[in-house]
Amino acid sequence: MKYRKHIAVVLLAIGSLLLATGCRDSRTIPTEHGRPQITIMVGGLEKVIYLPAMLTEKLGFFKANDIDVKLLGEQSGATAETALLTGDVQAVVGFYDHTIDLQAKDQCLKTVVQFADVPGEVELVSKQDADTIKSPKDFKGRNLGVTSLGSSTDFLTQALAGQEGLGTSDYTRVKVGAGQTFIAGMNHNGIDAGMTTDPTVAKMVTSGDAKILVDMRNEQGTRAALGGLYPAASLYMRCETVTSHPDIVQKLADAFVQTLRWIKTHTPEEIAAKMPAQYAGGDPKLYVKSITDSITMFNGDGLMKPEGAQNVLRILGQYSRNVSPVKDHIDLNATYTNEFAAKAQGVRQP
Template sequence: MRYRKPFAVALLAISSLLLATGCRDSRSIPMADGRPQITIMVGGLEKVIYLPAMLAQQLGAFEANDLDVKLLGEQSGASAETALLTGDVQAVVGFYDHTIDLQAKDQCLQTVVQFADVPGEVELVSTADADAIRTPADFRGRKLGVTSLGSSTDFLTQALAGQAGLSTSDYTRVKVGAGQTFIAGMNHDGIDAGMTTDPTVAKMVQSGDARILTDMRNEEGTRAALGGLYPASSLYMKCDTVAAHPEIVQKLANAFVRTLRWIDTHTPEEIAATMPSQYAGSDPALYVRSIRDSIGMFNGDGLMKPEGAQNVLRILGRYSRNVAPVRDRIDLAATYTNQFVEQAHKAPAQ
């Protein structure tokens, strides 16, 4: 009898928690005036590798598909996936490899549009250290910048070093974020080398503060560095959301396929002019250069190539602490689907 009150209090607390978090159920997509309200977290809105997200909004592709979409910026893909898992957002524009990493943790995420077959990442080395760091084999004893631990840049850094025969104990991974924090880390001896994207790459190379060590903005460089394709920028969602709302997922796929086609048929100058003016900042020519240097990474069709997915699993199976112990039970087919993109190609342009 004496436990009845504490039990009742606990039950009430649990019930209140369920009610409070019910609105964040990832399977439930808010509606307003009959239009889905979608929040997409992007692993760096200003990064060229994720340009299709803001470009889709600028082109009116979401509105044309009867969607109200809010884009949120987050510099780390690892943080973005957390927001997705907690139901704070309905989708993420980030790297495909997170779907495999999360499956290893018994979470189901699925890429529904694949933007790129290569990472679009560059390993930069500080000009001061460029003579001593000529290949990933020279990473021993060095401080290497990554967006955050557990991010895609972290996976790729371990892969580059691992294929050179190094383990994580041979070097130090340092969280430096992206953009100005990455630049500050390299310019103030916080890191000796690091992985980042355009427009940061263009800024540091133009200033003379860094040199390119490994370039994965194109297929040739990616195959040389990683032994094959490495599908990266994508739109991914929780599997139960995809299953519960296929009609909304289709509308998102329609919007992004339209955007990828547009990229494929327009110049870097035209793309830069369509993006928000603040993205170019005080140096529009540098922004155009950053787009030109990276734009070849986008595949133009939104489809996942099975060869690429297999290579991502191979690399994570060797270098990811989460995936390596369970790589043989990863269900790769559950990590992506081409069905919505294929349907988008059949439908009239939206």
């Protein structure tokens, strides 16, 4: 009898633990009235590089594919990946390179829709330093703005400097976030140069507060800066989630690929009109310009180009402390799949 009671107590404890932690397991996707309930964290909802996330919601493509999606904003991709690993969200819209970086830490993340083949990032130099910082070789002794340490902007900053023979001891990486915090950092001498995206780029260049040093919003600029493509904005999930819920992953892929195709057939003005008014920051014309300058980055099909994935591994293998020691053991095939985006090509537009 005592043995039975002991077993009962143990089972009750395990059940209570599962109940308490189940809501934080990203492999478990809750449903309501038969519809999957997905929470996606986006590394900056207002950033043009991640525009497909909110645009998909505004176009109604999530609901058209019979899923309910909640979008959460987070300025740092590094923080977003942590939320995914802890089970707070089921997916992330962020940079593909996190899937490689995490594999080096024995964690498995997989990109299921690739939005862009280039970073969409720009290295800006402040107006007061524009005469002395002409290229990344002038980064020595400078304060360089990144979203956060360990973020994709951090990797890319190290890559730009590293190709000029500079190591991280030659300059200082400063966490300045994005948007207004980035602008404040540059305008108040917190950073001499820094990496950011539109609409921040459009605001600072138009105001005259900064100049473009390196432009990675298009293929030509990216190949010149990084020696090849650098696939960036994507939808990635834990590998366990992809394996356990392929039907739900397919619904997400269908929705995002429909949006990528929609982008290719509509003007920046039409795209801007679908986005939340506050994203324009009170200047609709400037917001349209920011979309115009970045919109060619989106690939239209959601597919990863193997060439690009290989170049990301090459760069991280040189400049990421996590990836460098294990670069020869990274399995790129485990970091992305084209299965869902390829199948989505046959889905008709609503």
